[in-house]
Amino acid sequence: MILKKRRIRILCLRIFIMAVLGTWAAVGCLVMPPGIVNAAQRETPSFKLPAYEKITLKNGLTVYLMEHHGVPLIYVSAVFPAGAVRDAGKSGLAYLTAETLLSGTKSYRKKQIEERLELLGVKYYAYADIESAGISMSFINTDQDKVFPLLKEVFQDAVFDPAEFEKRKKRLLLELVQEKEQPSMVIGAYFNKFVFGSHGYGKPIYGTRASVKKIKSIDAKAFYNAHYRPEESVLVIVGDFQTARMKKKVQELFEAWRSKKKPPPLERIPLPAFDKSRVLLVNKSDATETQFAFGALGIPRNHPDYVAVQVVNTVLGGRFTSWLNDELRVNAGLTYGAGSSFNTYRDSGIFIISSFTSTDTTVKAIDLALDVLNRLHTEGVDQETLTSARNYLIGQFPPLYETPGSRASLLAAMFIYGFDESFVNDFQKNVENVTVEEARKIIAKHFLEDSLQFVLIGKAAAIRDQVRKYGELSEKDIKSDGF
Amino acid sequence: MKRFVLILLAICLLAGASPICAMPATEDVHTFTLKNGMKILVLEDHAIPNVTLQIFFKVGSRNEYPGITGLSHFLEHMMFNGAKKYGPKMFDRVLENAGGSSNAYTTENVTTYQDWVPESALELIFEMEADRMGSLALDEKIVESERGVVLSEYTTGYENSDYELLDDQLRSVAYQTHPYRWPVIGYESDIRNWKRRDIKDYFDRYYAPNNAIAVVVGDVTLAQVKTLAEKYLEPIPSRAPPRAVHTREPEQRGEKRLFVHKDVSSPHILIVYHVPETGTADYYALDLLSAILSQGKSSRLYSALISDKPLATEISTYMPNALDPTLFYVYAVCADGVSVKTLEKAILREIDNVVAKGVTGTEIQKAQNNVVASFYRSLETMSNKADMIGTYEIFFGGYQKLFTAPEVYRKVTAMDIKTVAAKYFKKTNRTVGVLEKSEGK
Numbered sequence: 001m002i003l004k005k006r007r008i009r010i011l012c013l014r015i016f017i018m019a020v021l022g023t024w025a026a027v028g029c030l031v032m033p034p035g036i037v038n039a040a041q042r043e044t045p046s047f048k049l050p051a052y053e054k055i056t057l058k059n060g061l062t063v064y065l066m067e068h069h070g071v072p073l074i075y076v077s078a079v080f081p082a083g084a085v086r087d088a089g090k091s092g093l094a095y096l097t098a099e100t101l102l103s104g105t106k107s108y109r110k111k112q113i114e115e116r117l118e119l120l121g122v123k124y125y126a127y128a129d130i131e132s133a134g135i136s137m138s139f140i141n142t143d144q145d146k147v148f149p150l151l152k153e154v155f156q157d158a159v160f161d162p163a164e165f166e167k168r169k170k171r172l173l174l175e176l177v178q179e180k181e182q183p184s185m186v187i188g189a190y191f192n193k194f195v196f197g198s199h200g201y202g203k204p205i206y207g208t209r210a211s212v213k214k215i216k217s218i219d220a221k222a223f224y225n226a227h228y229r230p231e232e233s234v235l236v237i238v239g240d241f242q243t244a245r246m247k248k249k250v251q252e253l254f255e256a257w258r259s260k261k262k263p264p265p266l267e268r269i270p271l272p273a274f275d276k277s278r279v280l281l282v283n284k285s286d287a288t289e290t291q292f293a294f295g296a297l298g299i300p301r302n303h304p305d306y307v308a309v310q311v312v313n314t315v316l317g318g319r320f321t322s323w324l325n326d327e328l329r330v331n332a333g334l335t336y337g338a339g340s341s342f343n344t345y346r347d348s349g350i351f352i353i354s355s356f357t358s359t360d361t362t363v364k365a366i367d368l369a370l371d372v373l374n375r376l377h378t379e380g381v382d383q384e385t386l387t388s389a390r391n392y393l394i395g396q397f398p399p400l401y402e403t404p405g406s407r408a409s410l411l412a413a414m415f416i417y418g419f420d421e422s423f424v425n426d427f428q429k430n431v432e433n434v435t436v437e438e439a440r441k442i443i444a445k446h447f448l449e450d451s452l453q454f455v456l457i458g459k460a461a462a463i464r465d466q467v468r469k470y471g472e473l474s475e476k477d478i479k480s481d482g483f
Numbered sequence: 484m485k486r487f488v489l490i491l492l493a494i495c496l497l498a499g500a501s502p503i504c505a506m507p508a509t510e511d512v513h514t515f516t517l518k519n520g521m522k523i524l525v526l527e528d529h530a531i532p533n534v535t536l537q538i539f540f541k542v543g544s545r546n547e548y549p550g551i552t553g554l555s556h557f558l559e560h561m562m563f564n565g566a567k568k569y570g571p572k573m574f575d576r577v578l579e580n581a582g583g584s585s586n587a588y589t590t591e592n593v594t595t596y597q598d599w600v601p602e603s604a605l606e607l608i609f610e611m612e613a614d615r616m617g618s619l620a621l622d623e624k625i626v627e628s629e630r631g632v633v634l635s636e637y638t639t640g641y642e643n644s645d646y647e648l649l650d651d652q653l654r655s656v657a658y659q660t661h662p663y664r665w666p667v668i669g670y671e672s673d674i675r676n677w678k679r680r681d682i683k684d685y686f687d688r689y690y691a692p693n694n695a696i697a698v699v700v701g702d703v704t705l706a707q708v709k710t711l712a713e714k715y716l717e718p719i720p721s722r723a724p725p726r727a728v729h730t731r732e733p734e735q736r737g738e739k740r741l742f743v744h745k746d747v748s749s750p751h752i753l754i755v756y757h758v759p760e761t762g763t764a765d766y767y768a769l770d771l772l773s774a775i776l777s778q779g780k781s782s783r784l785y786s787a788l789i790s791d792k793p794l795a796t797e798i799s800t801y802m803p804n805a806l807d808p809t810l811f812y813v814y815a816v817c818a819d820g821v822s823v824k825t826l827e828k829a830i831l832r833e834i835d836n837v838v839a840k841g842v843t844g845t846e847i848q849k850a851q852n853n854v855v856a857s858f859y860r861s862l863e864t865m866s867n868k869a870d871m872i873g874t875y876e877i878f879f880g881g882y883q884k885l886f887t888a889p890e891v892y893r894k895v896t897a898m899d900i901k902t903v904a905a906k907y908f909k910k911t912n913r914t915v916g917v918l919e920k921s922e923g924k
Binding site for chain 1: 786789
């Protein structure tokens with residue numbers, strides 16, 4: 001067993017955890033050895049994204065190619081507009097479709113796919129998150145001609161064999177019960193549902209038992225036909241290859257792929273608005289601790305304030321010395337970790353503060369976290385603290401895009417969320433541009449402290465009466481289906 | 484098997500053709516030893532303007548005894564809570580202000596401190612690491628608040644992981660004498676009761692430069708690192724080497740069984756076998772066997788117990804890095820409606836099958852190919868490179884072994900795998916643990 005001192009649990013529902021999300025936050029630094037102050041600003045050369053080529057095939061498929069010659073590997077990341085927001089009443093369908101995408105094509109059976117890829121040491125997985133679904137792979141570059149033809153079939157001719165589908169579905173039905181036994185795994189799903197309600201972003205990615213039971217392999221096939229289509233998808237290849245040759249190969253392999261069907265229009269449900277605080281108390285009768293999360297609507301990924309929000313969030317709850325972790329963990333010893341983050345989607349996002357503590361210190365910990373948020377509004381961020389947070393973000397930025405895999409994810413995210421390499425290339429400049437005054441505006445605008453929404457998972461009988469004070473109380477039992 | 488030769492050839496060609504090839508080799512790692520006995524390993528890597536420093540202390544829960552279990556991990560926490568120059572909270576504040584971050588982990592065998600910084604903060608981390616290594620404060624008040632943090636870590640671990648609960652209980656049964664029998668986090672009663680004096684004694688005994696190694700990977704030069712190591716780390720005096728862990732686990736004399744009650748939806752089963760420590764002759768065959776059993780969907784256990792017949796929802800095998808003889812783990816969770824008895828039987832049937840008939844050439848090739856691919860993946864980041872260099876230096880008898888590992892794995896034969904399976908996967912050498920709602924009648 002390995003115990004880590006400082007890994008903080010930050011709620012994040014998405015696969016593409018962008019850049020600085022899920023990191024940490026800071027209190028001002030006072031005593032600095034001479035010559036080291038602001039070293040990060042002074043010397044570190046600005047980090048630029050290496051060159052890449054973006055092309056659009058005749059069928060509308062967008063392709064990004066980026067060479068990366070450190071190790072003889074190739075990373076492929078394909079992303080389709082086929083996430084849980086498209087479930088259309090069949091919660092879990094996007095996930096089950098992705099999960100069974102690799103379980104057979106026109107010319108390869110499930111076992112053949114697995115044996116072929118695994119014999120070559122290929123690492124591969126398919127996934128679905130809220131807005132998209134995808135396949136990610138990495139393999140040794142000399143094996144590309146054994147891997148790409150198979151991938152081509154997965155894009156165009158997956159079969160969704162009913163027997164294989166039922167097996168996976170049966171396991172999912174049990175996993176939906178099992179995941180409730182780990183509160184830290186499910187609090188994000190409760191929170192998104194509680195905040196977004198019937199909007200697509202409130203949909204549980206893995207579905208509910210009631211909804212999953214009704215899904216059949218033909219539903220997955222229909223979902224695949226409608227949503228796995230070249231026009232709105234992206235294929236990213238990063239690694240040890242030559243661009244000109246890879247371009248030709250990609251055209252030969254993927255240009256003939258045609259969408260089979262027009263997708264149904266995406267349900268447009270308005271985003272919620274809150275005029276009062278609400279509390280969802282999820283009872284876990286054998287709990288010895290309470291997991292809690294509270295927050296409000298946040299910002300979409302391509303919001304112009306995105307970087308400035310990260311700078312302020314670094315102070316509040318984005319790093320080890322963040323105010324939240326400093327108060328709840330370091331000063332009070334109430335928890336192993338506390339933090340905050342902005343989870344961003346295409347059209348919206350959430351601002352969330354989260355931690356966990358013993359049942360009997362639940363209110364103490366939540367009150368303290370609320371005090372910290374309030375302090376952000378009343379005191380703002382001083383110059384020293386701001387400088388430290390900026391240095392931190394800039395210094396920790398290059399390792400986020402060090403590997404071909406992380407660069408592939410970045411390029412895919414650029415396509416999905418509509419931003420470009422200036423995010424990387426201007427990152428340092430944009431971080432440095434956040435002034436004390438700008439931070440004050442950002443706090444008022446995005447770090448909402450009114451009408452907060454709370455989700456608590458813990459022993460309801462022990463904390464019910466005390467947590468009423470946070471807002472209008474409703475309750476669920478963790479063993480009930482869904483969120 | 485030919486794949487290996489081809490791949491290695493391909494790497495050399497690439498290295499020759501491409502000036503920015505970052506694929507390191509043995510000779511790229513430079514080492515030197517300070518006068519106080521601390522060994523420093525350096526790999527220059529200029530891919531990004533950052534650097535990582537990772538210090539491995541050769542101390543973990545195997546060095547503890549009842550009464551102070553969990554102290555290695557607690558000391559790891561206290562290392563962030565103030566030293567002579569950089570007082571309480573200063574380590575993190577100063578580091579983060581300079582654009583750096585840090586973490587640390589404790590296992591049964593080692594305690595490791597990791598700093599990730601822009602290259603401009605290289606001198607700072609040497610200074611701060613030397614400060615806490617040479618003169619840790621151990622403030623009485625902070626010991627108390629940090630005790631609360633660790634108790635929260637203790638609670639949240641068991642609250643959120645049935646595996647952790649089962650593993651910790653099972654090791655207390657599988658081991659009769661060896662310190663691997665208690666959890667790294669320690670017994671709750673020990674966490675609540677150790678004193679500052681215990682921590683100070685422990686620090687003095689184990690946090691000596693001659694009981695540690697430092698690995699530096701990143702946008703630096705050997706000369707730079709040497710100057711800083713001599714300036715900051717060399718003045719720390721060496722100490723008498725700590726007493727070796729001499730307790731040896733006696734041979735097990737028959738199957739042991741454990742039952743843990745917990746209100747879970749599906750039973751969990753953990754089967755362990757005693758095996759030798761990391762890096763010994765049988766290690767490589769056992770490691771490949773672990774991959775053959777559970778790595779990927781085409782592995783033996785996954786295909787038999789999940790793909791073909793729905794008996795389990797998850798299955799894994801695992802062998803931790805260990806300085807002393809350790810355990811080979813097989814872990815599974817029952818599928819809906821499947822009894823733990825049925826699952827246990829099915830797992831043991833697969834294992835007995837390997838013992839009786841061995842594995843195929845294709846299975847070995849697949850496992851070896853995965854070793855090569857994982858080797859490349861493990862060298863993608865500065866942080867992973869530092870981790871691998873340190874891990875091989877400590878557990879495998881030298882960082883050089885990292886670069887020859889693919890070759891060693893390549894030499895493992897089907898007969899070797901059959902032999903180790905027969906040698907270790909015996910009923911008398913096994914402990915079986917079940918975590919379930921009710922024990923039944």
